[in-house]
Amino acid sequence: MSSDLRLTVLGSATPYASADNPCSGYLVTGGGTRLWLDAGSGTLAQLRRHTRLDELDAIWISHLHADHSADLLTAYYGALYADIRLAAPIPLYGPPGIADRLAHFLTNTATRSPVESAFAVHELHDGHSARVGALTLTSRAVSHGMPAFAVRIEAAGKSLVYSGDSAPCPSLTELAEGCDVLLCEADSAQAESEPVHHTPEDAGDTAAKSGASRLIVTHVGPFLTPQQAISRASTRYDGPVDYASPGATFPIG
Numbered sequence: 001m002s003s004d005l006r007l008t009v010l011g012s013a014t015p016y017a018s019a020d021n022p023c024s025g026y027l028v029t030g031g032g033t034r035l036w037l038d039a040g041s042g043t044l045a046q047l048r049r050h051t052r053l054d055e056l057d058a059i060w061i062s063h064l065h066a067d068h069s070a071d072l073l074t075a076y077y078g079a080l081y082a083d084i085r086l087a088a089p090i091p092l093y094g095p096p097g098i099a100d101r102l103a104h105f106l107t108n109t110a111t112r113s114p115v116e117s118a119f120a121v122h123e124l125h126d127g128h129s130a131r132v133g134a135l136t137l138t139s140r141a142v143s144h145g146m147p148a149f150a151v152r153i154e155a156a157g158k159s160l161v162y163s164g165d166s167a168p169c170p171s172l173t174e175l176a177e178g179c180d181v182l183l184c185e186a187d188s189a190q191a192e193s194e195p196v197h198h199t200p201e202d203a204g205d206t207a208a209k210s211g212a213s214r215l216i217v218t219h220v221g222p223f224l225t226p227q228q229a230i231s232r233a234s235t236r237y238d239g240p241v242d243y244a245s246p247g248a249t250f251p252i253g
Helices: 043-047 070-082 098-106 170-175 200-210 226-234
Strands: 008-013 023-029 033-039 058-060 090-094 118-121 129-132 135-141 149-154 158-162 182-186 216-217 242-243 249-250
Touching: 008 058, 023 043, 023 158, 033 070, 033 135, 033 149, 043 070, 070 098, 070 118, 098 118, 135 170, 135 216, 149 170, 170 200, 182 200, 200 216, 200 226, 216 226, 226 242
Parallel strands: 033 058, 058 090, 090 118, 158 182, 182 216, 216 242
Antiparallel strands: 008 023, 008 249, 023 033, 129 135, 135 149, 149 158
């Protein structure tokens, strides 16, 4: 594993997986640390191309919509009932109530499923900070009509900011200030009356306002093509713009 900070796209589809693109999920590595960033449908299989569940240092979940969290359910089975043995539960950072949400789905008898045997749950809040191996994670609450978070991941002077799902908002712009890479959703083909997502133009604006060195658009909605998202974001942002193509790896900084 490279010691440099890197982002590998496990999937970026929304609102459901396509034949060649799982939902939202990423592997962030650096300094020997492995972080699974969002766990949308289909991402666990792609994660296993790169690492095992028992080799993860942590999991971070932006919000509890299924296209960002559903593969936690099968990860639970893998962690407890398959071919690996955890030395300790995997640290899981996620919105308030994440443990009970998982347990509600996984419990099939009068006895609550032992979610905490698979995951050591840490509930996020605005301004939450954590050290995961060589990585420093700072989370901010963002605007998605439900508890939702963005994260800034820093290591060795390099920084990656991931929007999760969010409308443009001051907390995301502040979090992304001066970052090397902004991984920003661009779900909406047109502006919403009560926005909960970015349009590609919004993603460009957030990158420009924050002074990000590079923009990667992700979570591109079904009524946009990746090239349209790149082109439209580029009308608002002068820096390099890429698309989070499944399987792609991006060096940070």
